[in-house]
Amino acid sequence: MxxxxxxxxxxxxxxxxxxxxxxxxxxxxxxxxxxxxxxxxxxxxxxxxxxxxxxxxxxxxxxxxxxxxxxxxDPDPVLAVTRTSTDDILSWGMECPDCLYLRATLRKGETYRLFGNRGTARYVGLQTMDGITATSNCLVDDLKPDADGNFEVALSADEQEGNWMRVEGEHPTLVVRHFFYDWDTEKPSSLQIERIGDAAEPPDxxxxxxxxxxxxxxxxxxxxxxxxxxxxxxxxGPPANGFLPPIDRSDMGAAAENRPVIGRYELEPDEALILEVEPPRGVYWSYSVGNAWWETIHYGRHQSSLNAHQATIDSDGILRVVVSASDPGVANWLDTAGHSNGAMILRCVRTETAPTPSARVVKFADVMSELPADTTTVSAEQRAATLAARRRAVHRRFSA
Structure with missing residues (x-):
């Protein structure tokens, strides 16, 4: 590893x-x-x-x-729920542009109490892991927080009464994922974690x-x-300008309920890729694009992602997205930021389906003629305002 x-x-x-x-x-x-x-x-x-x-x-x-x-x-880590090694600057492994990832390093044999407020993010998921092997997954909503969003859960190897998540292995950790739909209004959880009882063994x-x-x-x-x-x-792995069927990446640390549909674009400067899919129903879905190094294209500077709150669905119920280096003037644009090739992901989390989008390459000059007549378009001023709002929202997310 x-x-x-x-x-x-x-x-x-x-x-x-x-x-x-x-x-x-x-x-x-x-x-x-x-x-x-x-x-x-x-x-x-x-x-x-x-x-x-x-x-x-x-x-x-x-x-x-x-x-x-x-x-x-540290052989005796400070117990806190802190950010992981990805944010809008440190990007690797195609982290999700809608997500704030938190983690806490635990110690083998200990029992913990995680408590706090859920916040208002679309999805707040908890996962215990041993290295990159998941040992348990749940949504905070599964724990039935109270009317104000407050909750608590025990973390231990032995089952506890009430809300409980299993902790196993030599290198246990807790990972918290927040997926935001509305970047301007949804707020992350506020969490604390504490050890219950005396330490199982003195720190090395x-x-x-x-x-x-x-x-x-x-x-x-x-x-x-x-x-x-x-x-x-x-x-x-994926075909050029196409997608693989949905896959389970829990062996790489992904939550078991996350079914990513992974693809790859490969475009000349005068080309664009049109993606079509019937959007899935469920808790969360989004599109995002990255570069060849599996680095998510900076989502505060570029419209390199769209989720169900941000995207526009056409009148026939189909989600159509244009992937290109230049702005085609349509609302559903994914910006490759000048990269000739890279990754695409349709993330489906707790959805009824994980559909595989169709994809076709067209000349950039022909994009509008290849789309329905009622496709939502945006002006240069509207695009600039959207990008400015994204930039502000990403700054708030990672500067708090």
Missing amino acids: AWLPFSIAQAALAGQGGADELAPAWAHLLDRLKAAGTLVASADGNRNSVDYASGMRHLLVLLAVGVDEALRA RWPAGGSSVARQIEALGEFVHDNLKFFLDFNA
Whole structure:
């Protein structure tokens, strides 16, 4: 699991070694970074200057994510529900543009109480995990919060009376996902977590000397290179300008109720992709686009995502979306921001169906003639206002 950030913290807390490992560990890090740079330069998805620049910048993102994970590794973690390693700047693995991800690092054998207020987000999901293996999933709404949105749930290996979620494994964590439909009005939960009773065992002491640092440095190099390669390989799976059937990615840490429909666009500058689908019914769905490195295109600067609240459904009940680098003047536009190719995801969370969209490539100049006559259009001024509102909403989400 070297491609996941938590592998860096695990490396710091496991195994033995001597302080003389520091110099070769640093050399290993530099070698893996060099190999990652070569991989970006030679990747099939690197087809224009925007693709290349974003790939090299993505290495900085992965390095920042990994360094943060290394520095925060602690054998006795401070128990808090904090943000994960993704936001509007640190983007990897096609994180959801509608989402605020939180997590708490737990300790094996402990019992915890999670409590607080649900907030008003469209979806608030709780997941306990061991590494990247899910051990339990539920919505806060399943826990029946009171009329004001307050709730509490016990987290432990042994079943508890009332609201309870199972905690298992050597490296347990809690993940909280908020999916927002209306970015301007919906608010995230306010949560606290506390241990119940005495500690099951005293915290391990931090390893002496430089061996733990050496392991962190070595694991950091592996993470940057392997994460890059993992998602490059993953992006090669869907057909060009098409989608795979819905898949279960709970083996990669996704919630079991999330059925993503994953695709890939591959367009010339004078081309556009028209997607058509009957939108699913249920708790949450959205479209988003990313680049070849599986980095979500910045959703505060570009209209690179649309959810059920933001999208316009045509009079025949079909959702039609245009994917292109230039603005076609239709409301349902997904902006590739100049990338020649990249990922597309239709996320379906607790929906009755997870439909596979149809997709067809057209000349950009022909987009309007390929759409129904009553397609909702927007002016340049309306688009600018929409983007300004997105920018403000994303800033509020991650600056609070």
